[in-house]
Amino acid sequence: MNLSEVTERISRKLEAKGAQPDRQKIESRLRRLVEEFGVNAAEAERTVTGDLAREYKVTNIGGTSTELRPxxxxxxxxxxxxxxxxxxxxxxxxxxxxxxxxxxxxxxxxxxxxxxxxxxxxxxxxxxxxxxxxxxxxxxxxxxxxxxxxxxxxxMEKDAPLLPSITPIAELKPGVGSVRAKVVQDWEVSHERMLQTGLLGDETGTIKFVTWNEEGKDKLDLDAVYNIFYATVDEYNGRLSLTLNTAMYIADEGDIEVGRSETEIQGALVHIAPGSGLIKRCPVEGCNRTLSRQNYCPVHEIQPNFRYDLRLKAVLDDGIRARNVLVQRELVEKLAGITLDEAVGIAESNPIGMDEIFYRIRNAVLGRYYTCSGSEFGGRLLASSCTPVAFKPEELAALLNRAGGESA
The missing domain is CATH 2.40.50.140 (Nucleic acid-binding proteins)
Structure with missing residues (x-):
């Protein structure tokens, strides 16, 4: 559509109502809408016509966009x-x-x-x-x-209260959403700009959440239930997440039986990454970051009154795909056969300190087969369970017999 023709058409409509429009101004508005905002010419014509009708206080020329929409x-x-x-x-x-x-x-x-x-x-x-x-x-x-x-x-001189509609987590879509959910997991933050990140859940499933450091924002309590209004729902790599900085959240005294939508994988632990074993965490309330060997927190600096923790950062390979797996203390204790208190005692009395715990845990799990299940985010499985895979002689015999038959 030729914008000069549109300009002329709008001008004639206004002149017919006794107005004296500026054609150059009309075309400038049209071009701005079409070229800068990507609006189609027909919609731009209706919008400019409506705007000018209000400016010149004329009616019945068409093209207004004042119909109220929900x-x-x-x-x-x-x-x-x-x-x-x-x-x-x-x-x-x-x-x-x-x-x-x-x-x-x-x-x-x-x-x-x-x-x-x-x-x-x-x-x-x-x-x-x-x-x-x-x-x-x-x-x-x-x-x-x-x-x-x-x-x-x-x-508007209006003070009508709004009651946001709660959406089940499984039905959320990109945009803005309100949920009633339970804090299922509180993860270690990966960036100093983060206040908190973790997992929320309701009866229909779970979703990752993040709150960025901002004045007036508080952390959510683990295992507590909240009504969260007007959170931002974003999508990345096909997965949704909630950002709570725009949200208002109110604690709920009830409880939720969280519906699990977990991923289950089976394979061998082929790599134990640095940062596994016995680690130190920042004791400042709401931080929980991993400290360096010199007890340094990237946010709160030197922390002599740190607290110990156990974790396992590993790679689980099923022969087709390798996945990063993060295992927290309770599971590490079961898999490696060592408690946190025992690990601390060994590290404090051993010449190589915390490295001794790394080697012990690595030797206990590396190369062994496990079935792990949990929530998968950003290419990493956050394990809620890891069970050793038992050796079954009959399955091995069947595979060997089949291989022998195929080679015959």
């Missing part, structure tokens, strides 16, 4: 008008972004972003707004509301 019905590629409450504000990731966060109504919630060049009024947390003529695109697989120069924002 958030749950919005899909990428649309231009919409919504009324919603700002339930979260997030730090802008770029100077080109003035504001970002989550807007919600009684039907659902979605992320929004306001461009700096839009010169739009800043919206405040906890208030309701009418947002007219915003464009919806897709961000990380979910609808995302973009506020641009053609968007009108009006604060």
């Amino acid at each position: 958030i749950s019905d919005i899909v990428p590629g649309e231009w919409v008008t919504i009324e919603g409450k700002i339930v979260a504000l997030t730090p802008a990731l770029s100077p080109s972004i003035a504001q970002s966060g989550i807007v919600a109504d009684s039907s659902g919630a979605m992320r929004f972003v306001t461009w700096t060049r839009a010169n739009a009024p800043a919206m405040e947390y906890g208030h309701w707004y009418r947002i007219e003529s915003a464009v919806v695109d897709e961000y990380k697989g979910a609808p995302n509301l973009k506020i641009h120069s053609g968007t009108t924002i009006s604060r």
Whole structure:
């Protein structure tokens, strides 16, 4: 569609109503929508026509985009008008972004972003707004509301409470979600910017969660149940995860029988990685990071009052695929036949210290076959159980007989 023709058509509609539009300004708006925001020309025409109709205070020229839409019905590629409450504000990731966060109504919630060049009024947390003529695109697989120069924002004198709808973990999809879940696992954080990461579960399954270090954010308690409202649901390599920085969470006194969606693999432990055996952890509340041999925490520096722990970082190979496996203390004690207290006593009295425990655990498990099950994230199996595979002479005999028959 020729934008000059569209400009002329819009101009004539306005002139027929007694307005004197600026054709250059009309074409500039059209090009911005089409070339910068990727809007199709027909939708751009309707939006610009509606915006100019309001500017010139004329009616009945068509092309307005003021029909109110529930958030749950919005899909990428649309231009919409919504009324919603700002339930979260997030730090802008770029100077080109003035504001970002989550807007919600009684039907659902979605992320929004306001461009700096839009010169739009800043919206405040906890208030309701009418947002007219915003464009919806897709961000990380979910609808995302973009506020641009053609968007009108009006604060509403409304204080209606919102009761988010709880979604079963198995039914979550990219975007924004609310869950009632139990903290199943609290993992060691892998980056100093992380406050907490672990596993949440409900009756339908489990999902990884992460909370980044941010003022006012608290850690969740292991084995506690929470109502978590307006968490960000992201997808990476086909797996969903929850980011809780946008969320409000409230402790629940009830309990949940978590439905397990575990991966089970069988194979030989072919490699025991450094960092296995007896380790030291930072004692600062909420940290739990592994310390260096000099008792140094990357966040809290030297920690002389560290605490000991056992873990196993290994590779389990089934002959087709090798997987990284992480085994925590309770399982390590069973597999290696040594308790944490025994390991500490040996390390403190042995000339090579903690290395002695590494060698003992490695010798106890390396090359042996196990069936391990647990949750798999980021290419690593977080083992909840590991059972030695028993030798079965009859199966070996059958394999040898079959091999002999094939070679005959």
